[in-house]
Structures are given as C-alpha cells and as structure tokens.
Amino acid sequence: MGNISVRSNMLVLEFRAQGLRCREQTKLVDTPANRKRMEKLLKVIEAEIMLNTFDFCKYFPNSKRAAKFIEIQERKQTASNYFNSTDAPTVKEFSVIWFNEKAIEWRQSHKESIEGILESHIIPAFGKMKISVIKKQDILTFRAALAKVQTRTKKTLSTSRINHIMTPLRMMLNEAADRYEFTTPWKNIKALKVPRTEVNPFSLNEVERLIKTAPEDFKPYYTVRFFTGLRTGEIDGLHWDKVDLDKKQIYIDQSLVKGVMTEAKTDGSNRVIQLTDRVVEALKIQMKMTKHLGPFVFCKKDGKPFNYQTISRVIWEPMLQRLKFKYRNPYQTRHTFATLLLAAGESPEWIAQQMGHSTTTMLFRVYSRYVPNLTRQDGSAFDRYIETQGENNA
Structure with missing residues (x-):
C-alpha cells in the first residue's frame, strides 16, 4: 500500500x-x-x-x-x-540442473528418494514440457492422477506420499521462476491434509506372544525392537561398538537405509538408550550368534545386514498370521514401546529422550489416547491429589 x-x-x-x-x-x-x-x-x-x-x-x-x-x-x-525460445529448458533438462545443484545438501537416502520421484512420476508427466509453460491446472491434474495410482499391494498412494512426490516439483518450479524471472504457477496450492499418524500398538500380552512365536534366532531381534523403540534403520544398522552391556546402554548415531549406512535421521535421533535387564540378556544371546561375523549386531549368517523388506515378508508377517493378529507394520514395535512406557508411568521427558524426540509434544499428541492415566477426564486424579495434599501421585 x-x-x-x-x-x-x-x-x-x-x-x-x-x-x-x-x-x-x-x-x-x-x-x-x-x-x-x-x-x-x-x-x-x-x-x-x-x-x-x-x-x-x-x-x-x-x-x-x-x-x-x-x-x-x-x-x-x-x-x-x-x-x-526453442532452446528453453524442458522440465527434464532443468531437473538435471536443479538436482546436481541441490544434491550436495542431501543425505544419500534422500538423493535416492528424489531420483526415484523424478524418474517414476515427474519426468513421465512433465519431462518434455518447457518448465516455463506449466500452469496451475497442470499441477492439480497431476496431483489428482497420483491419487489414483496403486501400489504393489493394490492400495492407493497415501496423502503423505502424494505430498512427498509433489515437493520436488514445487521446488523446481519455484527455483526456475526465481532464476529466470517468470511467475511460478505454484500459487495457493496447499499440501494435502495428512491424517494423524496411524498408531496401533500391541498390548504387553501380545508382545510376549509375538516374541514367543518368533523363530529362535529372531527372538533377541524382536525383544530389542519391542523394548527399545528403535526405528527399523536404527536396529538393522546397529553395530557392536555402539553397545555397552556393562553400562546397559546403546548409542544411536547411524541408520541403515536401503543397504547404506547413513547418519541418524535427525540431530535429536542421536541418543543414548538405557537398556532393561531383559534387553541386555537378549543382546548377550545375540552376541554369541553374530559377534564373530562382523560389525552388525543383527545380520545374516554371512555377516551382511538384514534387508528389512525381506525380514518383514519372511519373518514378521508369518508371526502375525500364526497368532491370527491383524496385520500391522513392523514400525508398530516402536509405537508399542512408547505406549508401554507411558502406561508404566515413566517420565514423558525421559521417554522422549529414549525415542529420539526433541520434545514431549509428539508423545502427548500421538500416544496419549492409549494411556488411561493420561486421558482420564472424570476429575478423580485431581480429587485424590487435593485429598492427599499432593503427597501422593494421582
């Protein structure tokens, strides 16, 4: 004005x-x-x-x-x-320029993810078009088409995945517009609303049954998964030199992503996890099985790291089927760990540190509804607090 x-x-x-x-x-x-x-x-x-x-x-x-x-x-x-001009770059040509300039900022796993999105989605749809002629309608049509794509399991892409695919397109268009002085078509296009994280943890009884039904050489693996809350890449990339059984600790600063060792997911993911006696015993058993094979705590008989997709298909899914449990992905072991700790009354700050979260926000936003003590709304806890003048916990 x-x-x-x-x-x-x-x-x-x-x-x-x-x-x-x-x-x-x-x-x-x-x-x-x-x-x-x-x-x-x-x-x-x-x-x-x-x-x-x-x-x-x-x-x-x-x-x-x-x-x-x-x-x-x-x-x-x-x-x-x-x-x-006739020499104006196409989306495919500009994607090469953009990718090469940005790649230095990214982790290897992220570079591979972007490459996959470009090759599988963006280039087939826009590759031959001049990047300056793409219109808002082209973008919205592309996004609508993504919503109809089916995965190998015959499911449609999640809103989170669609947003992830759209991100490189948005970045390229905005960069080209800024660099070559044209108006970006990416105006007032908001990301799709992502539903709340799907959390479907196992009960303690279900955890015990799963560990019991696991193949003998995988019992330590699932004991550690369920009772440390490690992400798949963290447990599959865990090295023996990061394990201190005397101090009952493991140090997380790396992850195995698509067969490649990378840094931890975020700065907050670098952490020391305190181990229960049960996890220590499981690791002692595992040590006898794999310590002589190489650096990986959990690995194949040749010392090479697990392929999580293979383990999921060959070990995890049959375990659920034998117990007639509804299918849940292996990441639910991490959600289970969080809900069990909260239900046991552990400090939320300590739990967040164990999980690799920088704050407790996610704990209360994602997991609180699974813990009766945290979701009680009848005032009874406050009544008891007043009656005891705060001397006892609610």
Whole structure:
C-alpha cells in the first residue's frame, strides 16, 4: 500500500515495486489540491504494479532508481526471450540442473528418494514440457492422477506420499521462476491434509506372544525392537561398538537405509538408550550368534545386514498370521514401546529422550489416547491429589 508524505514542504510518493522500496520526491508543494492530484497518481501506479505493467522510468525518468529498474526489466526480458525460445529448458533438462545443484545438501537416502520421484512420476508427466509453460491446472491434474495410482499391494498412494512426490516439483518450479524471472504457477496450492499418524500398538500380552512365536534366532531381534523403540534403520544398522552391556546402554548415531549406512535421521535421533535387564540378556544371546561375523549386531549368517523388506515378508508377517493378529507394520514395535512406557508411568521427558524426540509434544499428541492415566477426564486424579495434599501421585 502506497503512501504520501512530505519533505521540505514537497510531496513525496512512497510505494514498493519489483521488490524495491521507492521514495520519490515531487516538485509539488504540499497543498490540498496537489495532495489530491498525487493520490490519484498513486492509485494508478498501484494498479499498474498489481497488473505487472508498471514502468518506473515513465513516471520518474530522472530518479536515481531508474537505472536499477532498467536493469531489472532487461533481465526479465532476457529471461523471457530465453524461455520462449526453442532452446528453453524442458522440465527434464532443468531437473538435471536443479538436482546436481541441490544434491550436495542431501543425505544419500534422500538423493535416492528424489531420483526415484523424478524418474517414476515427474519426468513421465512433465519431462518434455518447457518448465516455463506449466500452469496451475497442470499441477492439480497431476496431483489428482497420483491419487489414483496403486501400489504393489493394490492400495492407493497415501496423502503423505502424494505430498512427498509433489515437493520436488514445487521446488523446481519455484527455483526456475526465481532464476529466470517468470511467475511460478505454484500459487495457493496447499499440501494435502495428512491424517494423524496411524498408531496401533500391541498390548504387553501380545508382545510376549509375538516374541514367543518368533523363530529362535529372531527372538533377541524382536525383544530389542519391542523394548527399545528403535526405528527399523536404527536396529538393522546397529553395530557392536555402539553397545555397552556393562553400562546397559546403546548409542544411536547411524541408520541403515536401503543397504547404506547413513547418519541418524535427525540431530535429536542421536541418543543414548538405557537398556532393561531383559534387553541386555537378549543382546548377550545375540552376541554369541553374530559377534564373530562382523560389525552388525543383527545380520545374516554371512555377516551382511538384514534387508528389512525381506525380514518383514519372511519373518514378521508369518508371526502375525500364526497368532491370527491383524496385520500391522513392523514400525508398530516402536509405537508399542512408547505406549508401554507411558502406561508404566515413566517420565514423558525421559521417554522422549529414549525415542529420539526433541520434545514431549509428539508423545502427548500421538500416544496419549492409549494411556488411561493420561486421558482420564472424570476429575478423580485431581480429587485424590487435593485429598492427599499432593503427597501422593494421582
């Protein structure tokens, strides 16, 4: 929104154009008539700025800022000529430029994920199009098509996965628009709303039955999974030099992702996990089985790390089927650990540290409904607190 001010009794026009703050002094004395005249001019200027037709030099040819606006206009024209030429880059061509520039910022697993999205989704849909001609409708049509894609299990893509696929497209379009001075089509396109994290933990009784039915050489593996809350990549990438049975601790600072050792998922994921006696015993049993094979705590007979997809299909799913349990993915072992700790009354701050969360926010947002003591709404806990004058826990 523009403004009219006064300097040395002369009217000054103030506005923003092309990202620049402009304060242009006129030769008009501050009188009601002149002010009214400048108000009309300011409205015209603001309208032209909004319509992207504003020519600064037409109004202020002698201004010190004129050269800057000429430079901006020339750059825009050069970019426009380039993108309208037959040599303008296609989405496929620009994706190579963009990927090579951004790859240095990413972890290996993320690079592979982006490469997969580009090759499987974005390039097939947009690869031959000039990146400057993509319209908002093209983006929305592409997203709608993703919602109909079926996975190998005949399920449609989740909203979270669709958002993940759309992210590289958004980043490329915005980068190209910024670099080559055209208007990005990614305006007012919001990410799809992602449902609350699906949490379907096992009860303690179910955990015991699962461990009991596990193959003998996998009992330690699932004991550790259920009673440490390790992510799949963390447990599959766990090395013996990160295990201290005397101190009853394991140190997490790395993860196995698609067969490649990487840094932990986030800075908060770097943590020391305190082990229960049961987990220590399980690791002692595991030590006899694999310590001599190499660095991995849990591995195949040749010392190579597990492939989590194979373990899930060959070990995990048959375990659930034998017990006639509804299918739940292996990540539910981590959710189970959190809910069991909360139900046992452990400190939320300590649980968050064990899980690798920087705050307790996720605990209460995701897991609280599974813990009666945290979701009680009848006031009984507060009544007992008052009756005992705070001497006992509710």
